[in-house]
Amino acid sequence: MAEKKGLSFLTIISTVICVVFVCEAAAPAAAIGNQQFFWWIFLILTFLLPHGLVVAELGTTYDSDGGLYDWVREGLGDTWAARVSWYYWVNFPCGCPTWPACSPPS
Numbered sequence: 001m002a003e004k005k006g007l008s009f010l011t012i013i014s015t016v017i018c019v020v021f022v023c024e025a026a027a028p029a030a031a032i033g034n035q036q037f038f039w040w041i042f043l044i045l046t047f048l049l050p051h052g053l054v055v056a057e058l059g060t061t062y063d064s065d066g067g068l069y070d071w072v073r074e075g076l077g078d079t080w081a082a083r084v085s086w087y088y089w090v091n092f093p094c095g096c097p098t099w100p101a102c103s104p105p106s
Helices: 009-020 023-032 035-061 068-076 078-095 098-102
Strands: none
Touching (some): 009 035, 068 078
């Protein structure tokens, strides 16, 4: 039987950092100056590191393909899993276009 592949902790942390630090964030981060290094370290320690640990744990705990639906279904049942999945996917078409509107260029 083939060995099941999994994401390593470093892969998950790197992916989250790449998602957060996109090209749009480069200019505002540079405008902050040297303070950005403190805030990046603070962000990594308080959000990205715990987020990576939780996702890695949930991803390796269940035998299924994993994912938000499976995690919520196991914990709260089918009804809540369907709701969470629907809320998650509705958020992106509605939420992504509003991000630039919430932070217009100065």
